[in-house]
Amino acid sequence: MEESEGKIYIDGIDISTIGVYDIRSRITIIPQDPILFTGTLRSNLDVFSTYQDHEILESLRRVHLLPSDEIVQIDSSLEDNFKIFSNLETSVSEGGKNFSQGQRQLLCLARALLRRSKIIIMDEATASIDFVMDEKIQKMIRTEFEDCTVLCIAHRLRTVIDYDRILVIDQGKIIEFDSPHNLIMNSESLFHKLCQNSDEYDMLKSLALTNKE
Template sequence: PGLVSSSWPEDGHVVLENYQTRYRASLDLVLRGVSCDIRGGEKVGIVGRTGAGKSSLTMALFRLIEAASGRICLSGQHIAPLGLHDVRGKLTILPQDPVIFGGTLGMNLDPLGEKSAVELWEALEHSHLKTFVQSLPDKLDHECGEGGKNLSMGQRQLVCLARALLRQSRVLVLDEATAGVDMETDELIQKTIRREFRACTVLTIAHRLNTVLDYDRIMVLDSGHIKEMDSPRNLLADKNSAFYSMARDAKLV
């Protein structure tokens, strides 16, 4: 620990070098030699059928599973020797099931109490929650309830988005973050990410292909390998590409 500066990862540059991982020593590999170079600030959509290795890739980034071989580098720093807290503290994930703690809205946005009220309200505005929170009698002191039961599913996800905005990480991972919300909330989230995370590296595991059609590149995973990785335009122009057939199944082409 203590190997990295407080400004790391400066540019959010993510490199995987022949990366392999499995969930337990006795099990088969779930990622089988993944190599890619994701530039800082690049927006990459990760797609593939169930079991292709999409979630394993994000778990590997957060070191919920460790490398069997190969490595992941973040802004030039190999992440395996670092303290877990150093790595996870620098990445932000919007998971499929929004995590809301029993407690106030303000505490949920800023669990460590590091931000000013001005910053909290700004984050609420950017995540399209400001009007809602202003309408609450207790505003930021509104009790979210156990697991956020006093909020709708869409509101819970937007609270997580506001929390992500406040963290200002260089790397943002969306793990099918909008699977459980309606199209309208999905669009709000995507719009905010495009605007507020412009300078950040964004990796999105997408279940609705249309959410990543305007990303810089698409990574198509298949049985733990990268099958293809290119701009959506190039992949869609190739009628033999796996991405084209997925887009056709989704009636997008």
């Protein structure tokens, strides 16, 4: 889709002047409604047959769809829960409907880990994952994508509280753009009010302060 106005620059390059393939091959988008294709786990994670099996399985471990060896040894009952993901030939039905919404989102994250794009765009990428798993995934994102530019659309305040900058949008208009610390410490900011109205205000404030330090 062509832009209606303005320009988008990445590393000083106007993206309207280069091919669509060049853009798509260098940016990874993880949507709220995760996209999987009819085929196998392998064909969904490694679309162009670029990676070795051990690399694909490692990406599944990093998003907690497979346990680490230590976990399996400690609690063998967990093995059955993850067995389906240890076989890369496991069938994926149309749209990935044989997996839960949360599992599909984690598979898309695993695919992003393999691609190692420098720009990651996440649109409510963990919306269907419970808080405990979301916290683990957010820690993984901060570690694995440390050298990437991550643009994250999120409604969970905890998800973005330690990002470098937060853009607050209300009814389609930009309201605020600043660091989480500056926004939460400003009692007049909309972000501060959102945090204050949540049940996690003290924790969010602590995390924002820790990240600043």
